[in-house]
Amino acid sequence: MSQIKIAHILHSVGGVDVSLRFILKNIDDDKFENIIIHGYHDTNHNFFNKKNKKLVSYKVPIERNISFFKDITSVFQTYKILKSEKPQIIHAHSAKGGVIGRFLGFILGINVLYTPQAFSYLSSEIKFKKFLFLQIEKFLITKSNYLLASSNSERLRAINEVGYKKNNVILFNNSIQEVLSIKQLSIDKTWPNKYICTVGRPSYQKNIELMIRVVNEVRKEQNIHLVIMGVGHHSDRLSNVQKLIQEYGLSDAVTLIDWTERENIFNIISNSKLYISTSRYEGLPYSVIESLALGKPCIVSDCDGNRDLITNGYNGFVIKDENIEEFSEKIKLVFNDEVLSKKLSENAKKSFDEDYNIEKNILKLQEIYSKYAIKN
Template sequence: MKIAILSSHTSSLFWFRMDMMKEFIKKGHTVIALGSEPEAEWKKKFQEYNIDYRQLYVERNGMNPLKDLKTLRSLYTFMKKERPDKVFAYQAKTVVYGSLAAKINGISEVYPLIAGLGSIFRGKGFKNKIVKTIMKIEYWAACKSSKKVFFQNQDDKNEFILNGLIQDDKTVIINGSGVNLEKFKPTPLPQEPAFLFIGRLIKDKGIMEYLEACKEVKTKHPQVRCLLVGPFDSNPSALKPEELTAYVDSGVIEYFGEQNDVRPFISQCSTYLLPSYHEGTPKTVLEAMAMGRPIITTDSPGCRETVIEGLNGYLVKVKDTQGLISKMEYLISNQHICKNMGEESAKIASEKYDVKIVNQSVMKEMGII
């Protein structure tokens, strides 16, 4: 079979979906990956894994209807020419327009993944309400055009059902994107306490809460390291470079930019933090768990599933900087707990989030044998 994988973010395709695409190929199928970045930059990288990469026109964060129409046209042309047997799509615009383009071309084997609902879907305000209404109509159309729809947490699934966007029997819950346990293995904890945040530098990820918590913690515990890995972003809520500069120049934060391999940085931390406002299931948390790190994250959709309170980490309220500081200081003063919590994280990652188990669930639902 010919299987198309659609995403509005090429690097996400390459780093987060590669294990799944390799499984499809191992089963003897052809995989075409579509993303937003130029073919000149990415085609050879995908070819190394026998995946055909195509550039798709899509503006990830824009709301220009003419540009979105161009995205639909681009996907329609692809579907008409390639006639994929099955389509797997994730991220809002490729889910919506990929599903519609497939339906127009008579392709019924479409399987979107709702990998977390963004700030617009859960936000408030008049403008947000208008955009949310449009998004709900688009998601309803996408779900109607799909055979099954994957969700990474119960909160997002319930949100769709509550809003009448999908029937329960069309939904499938999977345990995130999974984590490659052959690649992410437990490593020894550092001797000194160190915290790490990995992610796009956008406010919905809780980056400001992390920076402010680190600033407070460093005043009392100057020996503690606070590491930051991740790219700046075009999202409207993105952190500006000049906003980060003060934290770096004052020695609060050690910033390493975007990294293709996060394992060396996870190895340097004793605790992994992600104070995100909402997620599907955060991939970086799963990777940190697999490497034997305790987790401090928020009691929010997608995040709360990764932590058993007091066993492998702690949950704090969304936007609760003081709660974050409290847990950080507790682990600084009780470093012996980190080792036990890290071992529990690795155990949970192995039993629940092994990418092989997750991919088997996906392939079963998609009828890929």
Template sequence: MIKIIHIARPLGGIGVYIDLLSKNIDNNTFSNSIICNTKEKGIDIKNANEKSITKFHVNLIREISPINDIKCFFKIINILQKEKPTIVHCHSAKAGVLGRFAAIVLKIPVVYTPHAYSFLSTKSKLKKQLFKGVESLFRFFNANTIACSASEYHRAIYDVGLKKEKVYVWNNSIEYPIKAKNNSNFIFPDEFICSIGRPSYQKNTELLIKSIAKIRQKISTVHLVILGVGLYSPLIKDIEALIKKYALEKNITLVPWCDRLETMDILKKCQIYTSTSRYEGLPYSVIEALALSKPCVVTNVDGNKDLVKNNFNGFLVSENEGEIAKKIIQLLKDKTTRTLFAQNAHEDFLKNYSIQNTIHKLENIYKTILLP
């Protein structure tokens, strides 16, 4: 049995990644458990037999806190010494640094998935260099990287400087068919555009609002539904103010939270999926849109450009509201192109992002890492 311990804060896309991996990997060959934050006791990740995987809790916080991080590091070492995993799989920046160093100290094979490198998340040149420098340290150790997209693979080699033989790619993948349930209390127009994501620097929601304002100049009935806004977001007041500034209250619906079945039902009913992100790992929301045969208009950035092929299953656009508006208007008015993109989206999903078809590649990567 190959015993894998994940180290992560299993929220958002990282939680989806570990959950889907645990449910779909060969349970006769691999077992999964997780070291996560003490506050994440309510998270329940199950394996293929619907049994909850084992959880170990440490004070793994996002913020840099030297005293806390040192305590957390030694607690991780404690757990790894006791559990003796075959492989340690770390996810995202903080868990990636502490987990990799702990595994290196104990000489346990270790892999790391960035889920979008931390140096992409800041405007500060100093922070970018600092974060990149920390990642570059691991090229001197026996640590492997499993990128979640081709873009992340290239970042690992050409930005971070890792050796090619230590970097692998396993695309984020989801289960198919997608389950959806119509239990929504929200009332939307018959035709609407959809986007998913909490207002943040990464999601660049301001650009999305400005794009809808441009579209409304040509199509007065345009409607955007933003899902997953969150019960709390530091930028929500700014977004609400921007909607009011452009008088878009009747053109935009913000949905704070709904369960996955309801989210998929709303996504299934939209005409177009759009994302104005500044960067991504490999966004599950776009993968879900492809699975549901939705043509996409997305910014030409890491993650988005791995999923959307320009003029094939959607449009890749620059971070410019005029260009975004132009391409969305084109798709709204051209049903023939919309239908063609929808067909291509679904076919591309089945070929590349259905976990039932891709999980064997991850299993082989784990086995390759263990070779002498």
């Protein structure tokens, strides 16, 4: 039986990059051949398969922001690559990869699986821009384009808002490998032993300003420290967060870490009291999945992705309507109640084992690829 060739198209940063690498390291190399088409400047790391063999990858000028010249160039260069490589299926990841992949899939008659990892129109604070991005999503729906949702919330949004037919929407939850060992920190530890943590760049999506306000509320009754990881890239609201920290006098209560290795992130999460997310939207956030895998209770905002992962009172708490007081009360509850914290921790690990382990879930993705690939 010949291999099925998959072309992955993406701007390979953040959770999108993480998602692809987990797929590549777990998929059956005897059945599937993977090539990657990504941006010039998104990652300097090569892509490897399950056998640790370096995979074929191409660089085109895909960037996060809209650039007419670079986007058109990306389309033409990707077209040439696809014509040469002749994949049986395209997996388009994120908004920019989705636009290029779906357009060229239609032109070339190749089925496309599109994984938004949170729809682009959710990212805009401007109503017209949000409307425009939504219309682009709607325009690119074709019979050969299938929405491969990273969470059930994303699946429902694709059907109810974007306009996909139910039969053209498939669910495959973001998944990771089990974290089997925790390495020692390779950076200096400058925060106290009892702390809470998060991973997220200061941006509209992550809503770190709300998190700072929550910490300020908690500290009216409870001494607490927050460690924020990943503030170094695309952090357009970092100055707002820093000003808010100064305004509330929280300089000694918040640690900002620009960038660090994933091993350090795992160490910091595993030694924290709980994980917190105040996001406005997500696909299915890897940092929360990692926290579940590490047995950490999670207190999260009620948004796409977060609400799919966390069940109130089972493995954490979901807070509606950006309610600062409710966030504060639940943090203090988990922080101080060791019996509750242990129960939530055990259930967090169980949640991961049952639903988000890539070693189990990769079989479902392989079935999806096989079903929608164009047979030569």
